[in-house]
Amino acid sequence: MPLLSGNPLQDMIESFKKITWQDYWTNFRMSGTLLSSLLVMVIIMILATIVGIQAKRQDPMKPSRGLLAFAEMGVDKLQNWTRAMMGGREPGNWPAYFLCLAVYLFMAFTWSLTGLPSIIDTLIFPLSLSVVMFILIHATAVRYQKWKYFHRYIEPIPIFLPINLITMWTPIISTALRMFGNALSGSVVIGLLNWALKNVSISIFSEWASSYMAATGGARLLDTPAAIWLSPLPIGVLNLYFGLFSGFIQTLVFASLNACWITAEMPETNAMGTERQVTRPGPSKAQ
Numbered sequence: 598m599p600l601l602s603g604n605p606l607q608d609m610i611e612s613f614k615k616i617t618w619q620d621y622w623t624n625f626r627m628s629g630t631l632l633s634s635l636l637v638m639v640i641i642m643i644l645a646t647i648v649g650i651q652a653k654r655q656d657p658m659k660p661s662r663g664l665l666a667f668a669e670m671g672v673d674k675l676q677n678w679t680r681a682m683m684g685g686r687e688p689g690n691w692p693a694y695f696l697c698l699a700v701y702l703f704m705a706f707t708w709s710l711t712g713l714p715s716i717i718d719t720l721i722f723p724l725s726l727s728v729v730m731f732i733l734i735h736a737t738a739v740r741y742q743k744w745k746y747f748h749r750y751i752e753p754i755p756i757f758l759p760i761n762l763i764t765m766w767t768p769i770i771s772t773a774l775r776m777f778g779n780a781l782s783g784s785v786v787i788g789l790l791n792w793a794l795k796n797v798s799i800s801i802f803s804e805w806a807s808s809y810m811a812a813t814g815g816a817r818l819l820d821t822p823a824a825i826w827l828s829p830l831p832i833g834v835l836n837l838y839f840g841l842f843s844g845f846i847q848t849l850v851f852a853s854l855n856a857c858w859i860t861a862e863m864p865e866t867n868a869m870g871t872e873r874q875v876t877r878p879g880p881s882k883a884q
Contacts, residue, residue, distance in 0.1 A: 629714035634722060636713070637704045641697075672696065682856035686863070691856075694733070698855065699848050702726065706780065706844025710836060717780035720773065727773040730855050734768065738862035768858060772851060779847055783839030787832060794827040801826075 644664070651665040661669055675696055679688040705716040716722050738746045750761045 630716055630719040630722070633708055633713050633716050634705070637701060637708060637716065640704070641700055675699070679856065682853060683860045683863070684865075686860075691859075695852055695856070698726070699852055702848045702851060703844050706847060707840040709784075710840045715780065715784065717776055718784055720777050723776035723780075724769070724773040726776070726851070727769040730772065730851075730858070731766075731769045733855070734858050734862060737859050741863055768854075772854060776847055776851060779843060780839075783835075783843060787835050787839065790835065791828055791832055794831060798827040 648665055648668045651661075651663075652668075655661055655665060660666070672692065676688050676692045679692045679695055680686065683691065702717075705722065709715040709718075735746075750765075751758050752761070
């Protein structure tokens with residue numbers, strides 16, 4: 598044991614040197630949720646690569662088709678949405694961020710429809726997205742406000758510094774728990790309904806379930822074929838609802854909160870879309 602030796606650090610280094618790559622891959626384990634997240638990112642990268650290749654080969658004098666036309670329509674809609682959410686400012690590079698966020702988050706919510714482990718049901722993934730949002734909010738604030746950024750933590754008086762330091766983490770906690778709670782609530786509702794429908798189905802087909810258990814000699818009552826007759830249609834409808842509709846709503850809400858909180862750290866714009874008031878000359882004396 599390294600902790601019981603005279604030089605634990607050296608013993609620990611020596612023990613790591615004895616580990617081979619074969620031992621590492623033999624003992625390596627990846628969770629189903631992490632695998633699902635990696636698969637989603639790989640799919641997004643493949644689609645982005647295909648769209649990029651098609652965009653380079655596309656003749657600008659001809660209309661786009663297929664996946665490229667769909668991507669162009671989505672980018673155009675997202676640019677208009679970003680401009681509207683940011684108070685009429687030019688979106689700059691922000692549509693690229695919101696495009697990646699929306700595509701990943703929507704696929705994460707709907708990924709359970711594939712039968713693989715859900716992504717958002719694990720707290721670390723919505724928490725990671727909230728941390729990225731938190732970094733972008735404060736990076737934007739520092740970019741535009743410079744040293745005045747730190748003054749917010751002693752407003753309205755310096756004694757409020759501890760309270761302001763605690764409340765600045767609110768966006769991370771609120772958005773992460775909102776996404777996690779909505780995804781988990783859907784899984785709980787589906788699980789409870791599935792359990793109830795299985796029991797109702799068993800009570801209806803009790804003779805068939807009893808004969809199957811007697812024939813197999815060890816099957817549980819809920820594992821018999823009689824337990825699944827009432828579940829597929831209601832569970833399928835709920836899966837579509839929580840996966841597609843709820844996923845779309847949560848993606849829109851999270852992206853909107855991102856845009857609102859980031860925009861709040863930018864300078865205000867007037868009706869003309871500039872960040873400072875335009876000074877107009879007054880009427881001349883000749884008039």
